[in-house]
Amino acid sequence: MSKKIRSIAIYLPQFYPIKINDECWGKGFTEWTNVTKAKPLFKDHYQPHLPADLGFYDLRVPEVRQEQVDLAKQYGIDGFCYYHYWFTGQRVLERPFEEVFKSGKPDFPFMLCWANENWAKVWDGGDQTVMCEQHYSREDHINHINYLKPIFKDERYIKIDGRPVFSIYRSQNIPDIEETIKLWRTELAKDGIDIYINRFESYSEGGENLVKDGFDAAVRFEPFSTRKPKFTKFWLKDTMKNKLNPWYIKYKLSSAEGRKKMFSLRRLDYGAYVDFIKTLPKENNYKLYPGVTPMWDNSARKQKDYFMFTNSTPEKFKEWVEHEIENFEPYSEEENFLFINAWNEWAEGNHMEPCQKWGHSYLKAFKDAVKK
Incomplete structure (x- = not known):
C-alpha cells in the first residue's frame, strides 16, 4: 500500500460582505473587520495577524481564488475543504464556492463540510443572538442532499x-443522525452516488458510535481534538508543580479564586502541546484521520x-506534521487524508496563507515535512 498522503486544508469563505452580516455588525463587515481591530493583550503577543502576499482580499474576485490555489499547489496542499452553510434551504456565504463550482475554476480538488451550528452573534464575545437557526427535518434532509x-x-x-467525501462539523447536533445518514444514502443511490461521510471530532466526542451511526470515518479537529483536555490537565499539573503558570504569581493556589483562575486559563504553549501529542499512543479502534493546526x-474574534x-513557530508545526505522517497508516489506497485547520481562519489566528510576520514559513515547513 502506498504511503501517499492527501493533505486537505479547511477553507473559510467569510471574506466578502453579505446582507446578514451587514445587518448584524454593520455595513461592509467581513472577517477582515475582526482581524484589523485586534490588539496585543500582553508582551510579545502576536496580534494583529495581517496578510502578506494576498492582501485584504475579497473572495468574489476569481483572480484571488486562483492565487490561493496556486499557493496551495506550490506548497504541497492537495485540496480545500470548504465550509458549507445550510439552514433549512437558506445558504449563507455560498457565493465563493458557487462560483468555483459553476465556473469550473480554479481546477483544484475540493470537498464540503456542513458547518451545521446555529449562526449566532457569539464571535463578539458573548452575545448569543441567533441569526440563522438550524431546524432538522426529514423533508429538509432530502432537500439538502438533492442540492448537493x-x-x-x-x-x-x-x-x-x-x-x-462529505464532512459534518457537529454531527452530535443532528437528531437521529443514524436515520439521517440512511436517508441520504437512499436518496443518493437514486442517482448512483455512494457517499463517504466523515464527522469532525472535538473535545470529548469519541468514535464509539461512529460505525453504528453510519459514518465511514472521523476527522481529528485541531486544536480542539479529544487530545486537548488530556493535555490541559497534564500541563496545569506540571506548571503548578514548577510554579511556571502565569496565574501562580498573581493568585495564591490555596485560595478558591486562585484555583478557579488557574483552571480557566486560556493560553497554552504550542510547543508543549506538540511535544505532548508525540508521547501519545496510536488510536486504531476506528478510522480517524489526523489533523494539525499551524497556530491558534x-x-x-472574541x-x-x-x-x-502562544509560542507557535513553523519549526514546531513541521515537527507536528512529520509526527502525524509518520504515525498514520492510510486505511486504504485512497483513505489517506491529513486535515489542516486552516487555510484562512485569519480572525482565529489560524492560517497557512502568508502573513506579514511569517511570510511563507509555515507553507514551506509543511512542504518540507511532507517531502521528508
Whole structure:
C-alpha cells in the first residue's frame, strides 16, 4: 500500500460582505473587520495577524481564488475543504464556492463540510443572538442532499474509490443522525452516488458510535481534538508543580479564586502541546484521520472567552506534521487524508496563507515535512 498522503486544508469563505452580516455588525463587515481591530493583550503577543502576499482580499474576485490555489499547489496542499452553510434551504456565504463550482475554476480538488451550528452573534464575545437557526427535518434532509447531488458529481470533488467525501462539523447536533445518514444514502443511490461521510471530532466526542451511526470515518479537529483536555490537565499539573503558570504569581493556589483562575486559563504553549501529542499512543479502534493546526488565537474574534496557543513557530508545526505522517497508516489506497485547520481562519489566528510576520514559513515547513 502506498504511503501517499492527501493533505486537505479547511477553507473559510467569510471574506466578502453579505446582507446578514451587514445587518448584524454593520455595513461592509467581513472577517477582515475582526482581524484589523485586534490588539496585543500582553508582551510579545502576536496580534494583529495581517496578510502578506494576498492582501485584504475579497473572495468574489476569481483572480484571488486562483492565487490561493496556486499557493496551495506550490506548497504541497492537495485540496480545500470548504465550509458549507445550510439552514433549512437558506445558504449563507455560498457565493465563493458557487462560483468555483459553476465556473469550473480554479481546477483544484475540493470537498464540503456542513458547518451545521446555529449562526449566532457569539464571535463578539458573548452575545448569543441567533441569526440563522438550524431546524432538522426529514423533508429538509432530502432537500439538502438533492442540492448537493450535482456538486458531488463534479470531477474535482474529492472522492474515495469514486465516493464523494462529505464532512459534518457537529454531527452530535443532528437528531437521529443514524436515520439521517440512511436517508441520504437512499436518496443518493437514486442517482448512483455512494457517499463517504466523515464527522469532525472535538473535545470529548469519541468514535464509539461512529460505525453504528453510519459514518465511514472521523476527522481529528485541531486544536480542539479529544487530545486537548488530556493535555490541559497534564500541563496545569506540571506548571503548578514548577510554579511556571502565569496565574501562580498573581493568585495564591490555596485560595478558591486562585484555583478557579488557574483552571480557566486560556493560553497554552504550542510547543508543549506538540511535544505532548508525540508521547501519545496510536488510536486504531476506528478510522480517524489526523489533523494539525499551524497556530491558534481567536482573541481577534472574541472579546472574552478566547483561546490561544502562544509560542507557535513553523519549526514546531513541521515537527507536528512529520509526527502525524509518520504515525498514520492510510486505511486504504485512497483513505489517506491529513486535515489542516486552516487555510484562512485569519480572525482565529489560524492560517497557512502568508502573513506579514511569517511570510511563507509555515507553507514551506509543511512542504518540507511532507517531502521528508
